[in-house]
Amino acid sequence: MIALLLRDLRLALRAGGGFGLGLAFFLILTVLVPFSVGPQSTLLGTIAPGILWLGALLACLLSLDRLLALDFEDGSLDVLATAPIPLEGALAVKGLAHWITTGLPLVVAAPALGVLLNLPGAGYGWLVVSLLLGTPALSMIGVFGAALTVGIKRGGLLLSLLVLPLYVPTLIFGAEAARRGAAGLDPATPLLMLTGLSLGCIALLPFAASAALRMNLR
Amino acid sequence: MTLLVQNLTVARGGVPVLTGVTLRLDAGKALILRGPNGAGKTTLLRTIAGLQPPLRGTIDGAEDRVAYGAHADGLKAMLSVSENLRFWARVYGEHDITAALAAYALEPLRDRLAGTLSAGQKRRAGLARLMVTQRPVWLLDEPTVSLDTDAVAMFAGAVDAHLAGGGSAILATHIDLGLQAETLDLTPYRAAPDARHGASDEAFL
Numbered sequence: 001m002i003a004l005l006l007r008d009l010r011l012a013l014r015a016g017g018g019f020g021l022g023l024a025f026f027l028i029l030t031v032l033v034p035f036s037v038g039p040q041s042t043l044l045g046t047i048a049p050g051i052l053w054l055g056a057l058l059a060c061l062l063s064l065d066r067l068l069a070l071d072f073e074d075g076s077l078d079v080l081a082t083a084p085i086p087l088e089g090a091l092a093v094k095g096l097a098h099w100i101t102t103g104l105p106l107v108v109a110a111p112a113l114g115v116l117l118n119l120p121g122a123g124y125g126w127l128v129v130s131l132l133l134g135t136p137a138l139s140m141i142g143v144f145g146a147a148l149t150v151g152i153k154r155g156g157l158l159l160s161l162l163v164l165p166l167y168v169p170t171l172i173f174g175a176e177a178a179r180r181g182a183a184g185l186d187p188a189t190p191l192l193m194l195t196g197l198s199l200g201c202i203a204l205l206p207f208a209a210s211a212a213l214r215m216n217l218r
Numbered sequence: 219m220t221l222l223v224q225n226l227t228v229a230r231g232g233v234p235v236l237t238g239v240t241l242r243l244d245a246g247k248a249l250i251l252r253g254p255n256g257a258g259k260t261t262l263l264r265t266i267a268g269l270q271p272p273l274r275g276t277i278d279g280a281e282d283r284v285a286y287g288a289h290a291d292g293l294k295a296m297l298s299v300s301e302n303l304r305f306w307a308r309v310y311g312e313h314d315i316t317a318a319l320a321a322y323a324l325e326p327l328r329d330r331l332a333g334t335l336s337a338g339q340k341r342r343a344g345l346a347r348l349m350v351t352q353r354p355v356w357l358l359d360e361p362t363v364s365l366d367t368d369a370v371a372m373f374a375g376a377v378d379a380h381l382a383g384g385g386s387a388i389l390a391t392h393i394d395l396g397l398q399a400e401t402l403d404l405t406p407y408r409a410a411p412d413a414r415h416g417a418s419d420e421a422f423l
Contacts, residue, residue, distance in 0.1 A: 003308035007297070014296040075290025079347075082267050082286050083309050218270040 001085055001093050008097035018066055022059035022102045023109055029055040030113040041118045048117035049127060049178035055113075056106045056131055057138060057167055063102050064142040064163065065149075065156035067094060068213070072150045081217055091213065092206040095136075095143040103135030119182060126181020130194060134174035137198040140205045141166045147209035151216045170197055219279050220244050221266075221355055221386065226275030227409070228258060228265045234273060234409035235261055241402060243386050245354070248377065248397055251390040253404035259390035260289075262404070263357045266388070285353035287361060291344025295333025299324055299343050302332050307350035318349035321376045322369070337364040345373055349380075356380060356387040362395070370395065 012019040033051050034044060071077045080090050110131055111124045119127065145163035149155035177190035221243040228236050235258035243249050251259045265272050267286040293302045303315045319325050322342040327335065332343060341364050348356050356377070362370050374395045377387055381397075389399075 003305055007294070007301075007305045010301075011294060011296055073290070074294065075288050075292040076294070078264075078267075078269060078286060078288050078290070079292045079306070080309075081269060082284060084282060084311065085309060 001089055004080075004085070004090055004093045005097050008094060009100060012097070012101040018063050019101050020105070022063050023105045025062050026055045026059040026106055026109060027113065029058065030116050033117060045118040045120050045182070048114060048119040049123060049182050050175045051117060052110055052114060052119070052127060053131070053134075053171060053175040053178060056103075056110065056135065057171055059106055060102055060135065060138040060142065061160055061163060061167075063098065064146055065159050067098055067143060067146040068150045069146070069155070077150070077213070077217065081214070087210040087213065088206040091143050091147065091209045092140075092202070095140045095202075095206070098142060099136055099139040103131075103139050107131045107135060120184075122184050123178060123182025126187050126191075127178045130174045130177040130181070130187070130191060133191060133198055134170050134194045137170045137194075137201040138167060140198075140201040141170070144205045144209040144212065147213040147216070150213060170194065173197065219283070219354070221280055221283075221388075222276075222278040223266065224276050224278075226262070226265065226277065227273040228261045228270075229273050230258070230261045236404060236407045237274075237409045239275070239404070239407050243355070243388060245384045245386055246381050248381055248387045248389065248399035250395075250397070250399045250401045251388060251404055252392075252401055257404045257408065259404060260359050263359050263388065263390060264288075267357050280355065283353055284355045284357050285348045285351040287345065287348050287356065287358045289359055289363070291340050292347060293332040293340060293343055296331060298329050298331055299335070300328040302343060303346055303350055306347050310351040310353070312350055312352050315346075315350050318346040321349060321379070322346045322372055338366055338369055341365055342369055342372070345376070349376065354385045356385065356389075358387060358389045358391070360390060360392075362391055362393055 030051065037043060068077065081087055107128060110127055114124055114127060141163060145159050148162060149159045152158060173190040173194040177187040177194055180187040180190065223239060223241045226239040227234055239262060241249065251262065253259055263286065264270050266277055266280055267284050268280060300315065303318060307313060307315050319328060322345060324343060324346055327339060332340065335343065345361060361373060365373060374397060377397060380387060
């Protein structure tokens with residue numbers, strides 16, 4: 001399992017691995033928002049938590065189609081499915097690797113990008129906390145979506161269509177927690193819901209993803 | 219331990235391709251599958267490997283004992299040969315890859331990225347992966363594709379050593395490897411083309 005995690009991290013960091021792609025997309029998206037909305041700092045401050053959460057979500061989505069498709073193409077998935085490690089565990093580890101290479105950099109970069117959107121001072125801590133608690137759910141839902149669409153030629157668009165509706169609850173509670181934090185209100189309730197969502201995804205989705213993948217490998 | 223396949227019916231895309239396949243593979247023995255293209259050699263191997271369920275019949279003695287070598291080599295282009303092999307070795311709980319590197323003359327290539335190898339060199343690295351799994355039953359699908367005569371001899375030697383060590387192997391191949399092996403022709407087991415037992419779920423896709 002650790003070998004698989006190290007391999008996925010190493011592949012992500014090598015040329016063509018896609019590390020930093022999501023981060024660059026997140027940066028560009030948040031830079032573009034003030035251009036399209038206009039420079040009114042109060043308006044930007046109001047929409048900043050929502051924009052940052054939406055940006056993080058789309059950046060996460062961007063790298064999902066590589067998650068299992070590359071392993072499928074070179075035959076590694078067949079071998080992993082017959083290897084002594086359980087497929088559920090292998091998929092959970094792949095989700096973890098995706099989170100470390102995509103979700104975690106977004107969490108770290110979000111406060112810096114909050115400055116661009118004039119996020120109110122009280123909101124920075126809660127933005128980071130909400131992203132930290134919510135992005136694992138995004139990665140695990142992504143693994144499930146990737147397992148559903150693996151083997152379909154150019155399944156990236158289908159993957160986005162399948163995964164985006166599943167991201168809705170995470171987005172609602174994550175953005176709400178960040179918004180309440182920025183407005184100086186108590187963000188505990190949405191944060192608890194968000195944490196519950198993430199934990200539920202981590203606990204259940206590896207099994208669903210593994211079942212979907214076994215169907216697709218036939 | 220013996221691999222026992224009894225009265226197996228396998229399907230590809232919901233259509234049965236082979237019915238009533240019965241075979242027995244004892245330790246130290248090899249079995250060569252023959253049959254024209256599309257006879258169902260790959261499907262049979264994937265079923266024995268556990269990648270797809272059989273429509274009917276039983277497979278005994280394959281659980282967690284097989285190493286499957288498919289058309290694709292399972293190599294990552296951006297990892298070196300030794301990194302690729304060491305990864306698979308660790309997945310299978312084994313750490314020494316020197317024997318596998320030596321058996322396929324991969325020592326000079328160990329630090330090359332797998333993506334820069336030629337097709338035959340990739341194949342050799344893919345076959346070396348079977349050695350680091352330490353699994354007793356090898357299932358090989360067209361293992362000699364793109365290998366030159368020297369490499370075919372290396373492969374035959376590796377299979378011989380595996381059999382001598384108490385392992386066994388099922389190979390789907392069209393060339394003569396010079397192995398002491400039984401041959402199973404799959405043509406008599408071909409399923410009748412209109413026998414659509416396995417209702418396909420792919421109509422919805």
